[in-house]
Amino acid sequence: MQVTSPAFKQNARGALADVQLQKALGNVRAGFIDKRRKAMDALPEFDRLRDEAKAIKDHALASLDLYLEAYETKVKASGGHVHWAATAEDARGIILDICRAVGARTVTKGKSMITEEIELNDFLEGNGIRPVETDLGEYIIQLRGEHPSHIIAPAVHLNKEQVEEDFRRVHDHLPVARDLSEPESLLAEARRVLRAQYFEADVGITGANFLVAETGTSMIVTNEGNGDLTQVLPRVHVVVASIEKIVPTLNDAAQILRVLARSATGQDMSVYTTLSTGPRQEGDPDGPEEYHVVLLDNGRSSMLGTEFQDMLRCIRCGACMNHCPVYHTVGGHAYGWVYPGPMGAVLTPSLIGVDKSGHLPNASTFCGRCEAVCPMRIPLPRMMRHWREREFERGLNPATQRWGLGFWAFFARRPSLYRLGASIGIPLLSLFGRRKGSFGTLPLAGGWTKHRDLPSPQGRTFLQQWRDRDTLRQEART
Amino acid sequence: MSAREAILSRIRQSLDATGDDGARRAAVGRRLSEAPRGVIPARGQLDAKARTALFCEQAEKIQATVQRVKSPDAVPKAVAGYLRSKNLPATIRMGADERLASMPWSALKSLEVRSGPSDGDDEAGLSHATAGVAETGTLVLTSGTANPTTINFLPEHHIVVIDAADIAGDLESALAAVRVDRNGATMPRTVNLISGPSRSGDIEQKLLLGAHGPRALHIIVVGG
Structure with a gap:
C-alpha cells in the first residue's frame, strides 16, 4: 500500500470534512469505551492481571531468541514447518512458494494485520493467486480496495449504506430486488457467499495472537469463526506471525487472554480462541495436511534493547485507539499506513522510518488515555516523545518549527x-x-x-x- | 548466513546477550517446565456445585442456551427436543466419541444420526466437550475422530455435551486437561475454546449472531 503518513495533515483535513466518516466514527466513541469499562469493573483482579501480562512479555522479550528456538523445536516435533523471514519481501516469497507447491489458486484469509504489513494480498494477486478475506470487516474493505482503518474493527469507518452498495456491485449474481437495508441481511449474504470460498480454497492463511513456546502452538482469537473455517478446511494452513508474538507457556497465554478481549471489545473471552499445533494427526478426519509458520522480523529485532522495546509487548487489542481523541476525530486511514492510533504513532516510525511518519507521534495531545487503558502498560506517550526528540535531532521538522522550539528553549533554560x-x-x-x-x-x-x-x-x-x-x-x- | 541465524543473531546483538548464556537458558528452561499459573481470578474458585452453576450462568450471559440433565442416558432425548423446538429436521451429525456413542440413540426411532466430520450440509452438529471453564462459560473442544473440528463450525446449530465433572474453575485448569499425550504429540491438532455462538460487530458495531460459525450454541450439562 502507498504510505501516506507524510501527508497526515492533508489526510486529517480530508477526514474532518468527510461526513460519512464522521458519522461512522461516532460508533467508536459510543461503543468500545463503555464495554471495556464494564468488563474491567466485573473482574477485581484486572489490574493485577495487567501487571502479570506485562511481566510475561518482558520476560519473553528478554530471552526472545531462546524462546523462538524452543518454539521452533516444538513445531517441528508436531510435524509443522517453521520459516524465518527477515523482511516483508522474504515473507511474501516464502508464502508464495508454499502456495505454488500445492498449486493453489484460491487462498482464504483470517484477519491478520501482519499480512497487511507485508502487503500480501496485492502480491498474491500479482502472482495469479486469489486471496479472499473472510472476516466480515476485512471482506468488506477488500471489496472496496481499501485497507483496515482499525486493527480489530477494520471497517469501522463505513456505514451500512456503503456496504450495501458494495455488495450490490460485487454480488451481481444475486436478485436485484433483495433487501439489504439492515446489517442482519448484509451479514447473512456475506456468510452465504464466503461459505463457498472456504471449500474452494487450497490454502488458508491466518495470523496469530500468540505463539506458545511450551507446545509449539499458534493461537488466534476471533468472534466470527472465519479464522477456524480458514484453517480447518483447506489442505494447507499457513500462520504468519511476527517474532514478538511468543509467550513461554499456555498458562502465560491464558493470563494475557484475560486482559485481551476485555480491553478490545469488553468481552470476557472472544467467542473463539483456537489453539493449533501442527497438521492433522494420524486418524484425524479433518484439519490441514500441512502446517507452516512464517516468523517475520521486519525491523522488530532492532527495537529490542532500545527505548522502543516496550512497544513489542503490544497485543493489538485496539484499546489505545478506542480511547484516543485524535483517532476519534480523524479515523484510522489518516495515519497513512497499516497501524493507526497511538500504537501506530509509535510502531510506524519504528517500521518505516520517522522521516516518513514524523507527523504521527506529533498527532497527540499527550492526554495519556492510551497509556492509562493499555492492558500491557505500554508507555505510549513517552515513546511518542522519544520519536519527537529523534525527529528534532535529525533535523526532520520544518525550519519554522525548529526555530520556534529553539526560541522557546532559550528562554526555558533561563x-x-x-x-x-x-x-x-x-x-x-x-x-x-x-x-x-x-x-x-x-x-x-x-x-x-x-x-x-x-x-x-x-x-x-x-x-x-x-x-x-x-x-x-x-x-x-x- | 540463513535467515534464521540472521534474525537470532540480531536479537542477541540488540539484547546484548549470547545464545549460550547459561543463566538465561536456565531461566527459560525453568519457566517452560514449571509453567507458573500467575493470577487466578477468585470468581471461579468454587465447590463443584457452585462451579457448575457459574458455568451455566456465564454461558447464558454470552447467548448460549443451557440445559441440565441428570445422566448421559437423557442426552438423546434432550437433543431431539432441541431440534424439535427449533423446527429443525430430526438429524444430527456427530463424531465417534465413545461417551456419545454409549448413549441410547437407538431408542429414538425418528432421529437420524450421521457420523463423521461435517461436510457443510448439516443443520445441527453434536460434540462432547473435553472440559469447561466456569469463569467465562467457555467450552473446551479437542480435534480428532471423536469430535471432528468441522462439526464445531459448519452446522448452524451446535449442541455440546459436557460432563459437570469436567468443568474447571479457571482457564489454566481447563488447559491442563488438554495437554495429553495423544499419538506422541503433547497437544491435539486443534483445541477450540468456545464462548457462545459466532458473532460479528463489523457493520456499524451492531452485534449480530451467526457470522461464519453456528448461529446457536446449545449446551447440555450432564450431572452436577
Missing part, C-alpha cells in the same frame, strides 16, 4: 529571562484580550488560531499564581 518575558507578555495579552475573552488571530501563531481561539490570560502568570498558592498553603498550615 528562568529569570522567562519570568521577565512572561511578566511583560501576559499582562499585555490580558489587556488586549480582556474585552473579547479570547484571540481569533495572533501574529506568528496563525496556524494555531486558524482552527481555534486562544483564551486570553486572566492577568497573572502561572508562576505568580503558583507562588500565591504555596503561600496560602503555608499560611493554612501555620
Whole structure:
C-alpha cells in the first residue's frame, strides 16, 4: 500500500470534512469505551492481571531468541514447518512458494494485520493467486480496495449504506430486488457467499495472537469463526506471525487472554480462541495436511534493547485507539499506513522510518488515555516523545518549527529571562484580550488560531499564581 | 548466513546477550517446565456445585442456551427436543466419541444420526466437550475422530455435551486437561475454546449472531 503518513495533515483535513466518516466514527466513541469499562469493573483482579501480562512479555522479550528456538523445536516435533523471514519481501516469497507447491489458486484469509504489513494480498494477486478475506470487516474493505482503518474493527469507518452498495456491485449474481437495508441481511449474504470460498480454497492463511513456546502452538482469537473455517478446511494452513508474538507457556497465554478481549471489545473471552499445533494427526478426519509458520522480523529485532522495546509487548487489542481523541476525530486511514492510533504513532516510525511518519507521534495531545487503558502498560506517550526528540535531532521538522522550539528553549533554560518575558507578555495579552475573552488571530501563531481561539490570560502568570498558592498553603498550615 | 541465524543473531546483538548464556537458558528452561499459573481470578474458585452453576450462568450471559440433565442416558432425548423446538429436521451429525456413542440413540426411532466430520450440509452438529471453564462459560473442544473440528463450525446449530465433572474453575485448569499425550504429540491438532455462538460487530458495531460459525450454541450439562 502507498504510505501516506507524510501527508497526515492533508489526510486529517480530508477526514474532518468527510461526513460519512464522521458519522461512522461516532460508533467508536459510543461503543468500545463503555464495554471495556464494564468488563474491567466485573473482574477485581484486572489490574493485577495487567501487571502479570506485562511481566510475561518482558520476560519473553528478554530471552526472545531462546524462546523462538524452543518454539521452533516444538513445531517441528508436531510435524509443522517453521520459516524465518527477515523482511516483508522474504515473507511474501516464502508464502508464495508454499502456495505454488500445492498449486493453489484460491487462498482464504483470517484477519491478520501482519499480512497487511507485508502487503500480501496485492502480491498474491500479482502472482495469479486469489486471496479472499473472510472476516466480515476485512471482506468488506477488500471489496472496496481499501485497507483496515482499525486493527480489530477494520471497517469501522463505513456505514451500512456503503456496504450495501458494495455488495450490490460485487454480488451481481444475486436478485436485484433483495433487501439489504439492515446489517442482519448484509451479514447473512456475506456468510452465504464466503461459505463457498472456504471449500474452494487450497490454502488458508491466518495470523496469530500468540505463539506458545511450551507446545509449539499458534493461537488466534476471533468472534466470527472465519479464522477456524480458514484453517480447518483447506489442505494447507499457513500462520504468519511476527517474532514478538511468543509467550513461554499456555498458562502465560491464558493470563494475557484475560486482559485481551476485555480491553478490545469488553468481552470476557472472544467467542473463539483456537489453539493449533501442527497438521492433522494420524486418524484425524479433518484439519490441514500441512502446517507452516512464517516468523517475520521486519525491523522488530532492532527495537529490542532500545527505548522502543516496550512497544513489542503490544497485543493489538485496539484499546489505545478506542480511547484516543485524535483517532476519534480523524479515523484510522489518516495515519497513512497499516497501524493507526497511538500504537501506530509509535510502531510506524519504528517500521518505516520517522522521516516518513514524523507527523504521527506529533498527532497527540499527550492526554495519556492510551497509556492509562493499555492492558500491557505500554508507555505510549513517552515513546511518542522519544520519536519527537529523534525527529528534532535529525533535523526532520520544518525550519519554522525548529526555530520556534529553539526560541522557546532559550528562554526555558533561563528562568529569570522567562519570568521577565512572561511578566511583560501576559499582562499585555490580558489587556488586549480582556474585552473579547479570547484571540481569533495572533501574529506568528496563525496556524494555531486558524482552527481555534486562544483564551486570553486572566492577568497573572502561572508562576505568580503558583507562588500565591504555596503561600496560602503555608499560611493554612501555620 | 540463513535467515534464521540472521534474525537470532540480531536479537542477541540488540539484547546484548549470547545464545549460550547459561543463566538465561536456565531461566527459560525453568519457566517452560514449571509453567507458573500467575493470577487466578477468585470468581471461579468454587465447590463443584457452585462451579457448575457459574458455568451455566456465564454461558447464558454470552447467548448460549443451557440445559441440565441428570445422566448421559437423557442426552438423546434432550437433543431431539432441541431440534424439535427449533423446527429443525430430526438429524444430527456427530463424531465417534465413545461417551456419545454409549448413549441410547437407538431408542429414538425418528432421529437420524450421521457420523463423521461435517461436510457443510448439516443443520445441527453434536460434540462432547473435553472440559469447561466456569469463569467465562467457555467450552473446551479437542480435534480428532471423536469430535471432528468441522462439526464445531459448519452446522448452524451446535449442541455440546459436557460432563459437570469436567468443568474447571479457571482457564489454566481447563488447559491442563488438554495437554495429553495423544499419538506422541503433547497437544491435539486443534483445541477450540468456545464462548457462545459466532458473532460479528463489523457493520456499524451492531452485534449480530451467526457470522461464519453456528448461529446457536446449545449446551447440555450432564450431572452436577
